[in-house]
Structures are given as structure tokens and as C-alpha cells.
Amino acid sequence: MKKNLIRNNEEDHILLYGEREIVYLMLKDILYIEAHGNYSIFHMRNEKKFVSCHKLKYYEELLEEANFFRISRSYIVNKACIKYYHTDTRELILTNSFIAFVSFRRRKLFLNSIYKSNHTAKAMVG
Incomplete structure (x- = not known):
């Protein structure tokens, strides 16, 4: 399954199979991935969108070792964003001002993931 994730020292890419195209996407350019039925929509930093014929679960497993986290049934986010x-x-706000909510069940795993990563997220308590 991990054959669609291409890792090298300079840039990590993902091979994305759409209905009519195959695209290499740099992981650092992905803001978040959105579930849309049996498809996944990749939202990019440059505001482009790419549709994949795989479910979100596929990308959750594929990107588990990369800097991504599934925050709910509907979204996987790039923690660097x-x-x-x-x-x-x-409430979670990404660098492009997109707002999503971390599910109640995933909040502790999300916080642990943030603390373990090199990325420092701003958290407001109270």
C-alpha cells in the first residue's frame, strides 16, 4: 500500500490516482484531505484541488508516518499547516484560514501527535 508514497531526502511526494489523471503531489504542498463519499479531495497550498478515487482511510494509513493526522471522519490535516x-x-485553523474541528474521540491523540512533532501549534487554554 505504501508504494504510492515516494520518500527521498529532499522532497516527499505522493502518487495520486484520479479518474482521468495521475499526479505527483509534494506532501509539503498539501493543506488537508477531505472525504467525499468514496473519493478524497486534496486541498493544496496554491488553492488547487485534486480528486482521488481512494477513500480517506487509505490516505490515513499511507501518511501515518508523514506529518499528517486524521482529525475527524471528514479530514486529514498537514500538521505543518x-x-x-x-x-x-x-477548533483548528490552518494557514489558509480553513476551519475544521477535531473530533471529541481524536482530541487526545491529536494533542499527543502535536506535542511529539517538531511543529509547534498555538493552543489557547481557557
Whole structure:
């Protein structure tokens, strides 16, 4: 399954299979991945979108060792793109001002993941 993730010392890429195209995407350019039925929509830093014929679960497993985290049934986020996280409301804001909410069940795993990563997210308590 991990054959679609291409790792090297300079840039990590993912091979994305769409309905009519095959695209190499640099992981650092992905803001978040959104579930859309049996498809996944990749939202990029340059505001482009790419549709994949795989479910979000596929990418959750593929990117588990990269800097990504599944925050809910609907979204996987690039932790390097987190601008703000409010611990009380579980509101997460990305660098492009996109707002999503970390699910109640995933909040502790999310916080542990943030603390373990090199990325420092701003958290507001109270």
C-alpha cells in the first residue's frame, strides 16, 4: 500500500490516482484531505484541488508516518499547516484560514501527535 508514497531526502511526494489523471503531489504542498463519499479531495497550498478515487482511510494509513493526522471522519490535516488550535472548542485553523474541528474521540491523540512533532501549534487554554 505504501508504494504510492515516494520518500527521498529532499522532497516527499505522493502518487495520486484520479479518474482521468495521475499526479505527483509534494506532501509539503498539501493543506488537508477531505472525504467525499468514496473519493478524497486534496486541498493544496496554491488553492488547487485534486480528486482521488481512494477513500480517506487509505490516505490515513499511507501518511501515518508523514506529518499528517486524521482529525475527524471528514479530514486529514498537514500538521505543518496548523496555524491555531483552541483546546476548549477543538477548533483548528490552518494557514489558509480553513476551519475544521477535531473530533471529541481524536482530541487526545491529536494533542499527543502535536506535542511529539517538531511543529509547534498555538493552543489557547481557557
